[in-house]
Amino acid sequence: MSDAPMKGDSPEKAAEALRAGQLVILPTETVYGLAADASKPEAVAKIFEAKGRPRFNPLIAHVADLVSAESIAVFDERARALAKAFWPGPLTIVAPVRDSGQVCDLARAGLDSVAIRVPAHEKARAVISAFGGAVVAPSANRSGRPSPTTFADALEETGTSTGAAVDGGSCREGVESTVVSVLGDQIALLRPGTITREQIEAVVGPLAASAEEGHRSPGRLTLHYAPDAPVRINATNVKDGEILLGFGEGVGDPRWSLSTVGDLREAAANLFRLLREADRTKPSGIAVSTIPATGLGEAINDRLSRAAGFVG
Structure with missing residues (x-):
């Protein structure tokens, strides 16, 4: 309002x-x-x-x-x-x-x-x-x-x-x-x-x-959902067997895009669902495009950093 x-x-x-x-x-x-x-x-x-x-x-x-x-x-x-x-x-x-x-x-x-x-x-x-x-x-x-x-x-x-x-x-x-x-x-x-x-x-x-x-619990440091496949963040290319979660116009397969128009709110809403769906295909890894670190992007990057850290 x-x-x-x-x-x-x-x-x-x-x-x-x-x-x-x-x-x-x-x-x-x-x-x-x-x-x-x-x-x-x-x-x-x-x-x-x-x-x-x-x-x-x-x-x-x-x-x-x-x-x-x-x-x-x-x-x-x-x-x-x-x-x-x-x-x-x-x-x-x-x-x-x-x-x-x-x-x-x-x-x-x-x-x-x-x-x-x-x-x-x-x-x-x-x-x-x-x-x-x-x-x-x-x-x-x-x-x-x-x-x-x-x-x-x-x-x-x-x-x-x-x-x-x-x-x-x-x-x-x-x-x-x-x-x-x-x-x-x-x-x-x-x-x-x-x-x-x-x-x-x-x-x-x-x-x-x-x-x-x-x-x-809310109000605690949390360990968020991490897929079985290793997560690679700030990816600029796709390796053999990987699925790319893209962000922005023309980045990767639209089916796996967090937001084809580069909208952070849409990316946040899609994040957990796409990580899980990608993981179900048993890829060699899940690559994720660079996400801006401003606004809601801070949360997305925090989540992705934790997911990547879980798999070493």
């Missing part, structure tokens, strides 16, 4: 903006979030762009209720017990993804898990219910700045990037949600929050001593 509203928009208007692929300032009990349709990679890419110095971290999918959560993620009895004890509320559960169509690859950082929660803020749930799907909503701050806990601060940070903004007053919790992973045999605390370790252990027993799944 060119002029951020000083008076908040209605949940219905916010839902309309989300359906149109726009960003929305969303109040939660923890901090104000910058929300987008979780199923649309192009919309999710706008979040990384709006936050200024983006990195591909997994984002939390916010849903209206436990039934919606279980349509997206595979919940076992432990996850269900945690949800019943602390939802709606500031607890995020990381579980295996069931329906990747509802929370796209870009939102999940290419992982086979999904971070999900039901917020306690009435206006947040009103927006999500009116929208009718999952929304991702990392904190509505520009990178490197404190998370906004008031409507005015959220508007100042990222309001000009949004199609709607909902005023929910001051955030009750003021810190981001507690994140726990429920994967395999262990339950681990990935990020502390206002729901304490002791409260969690009272429901599901002792937590794992170390959080080996820390990369699955």
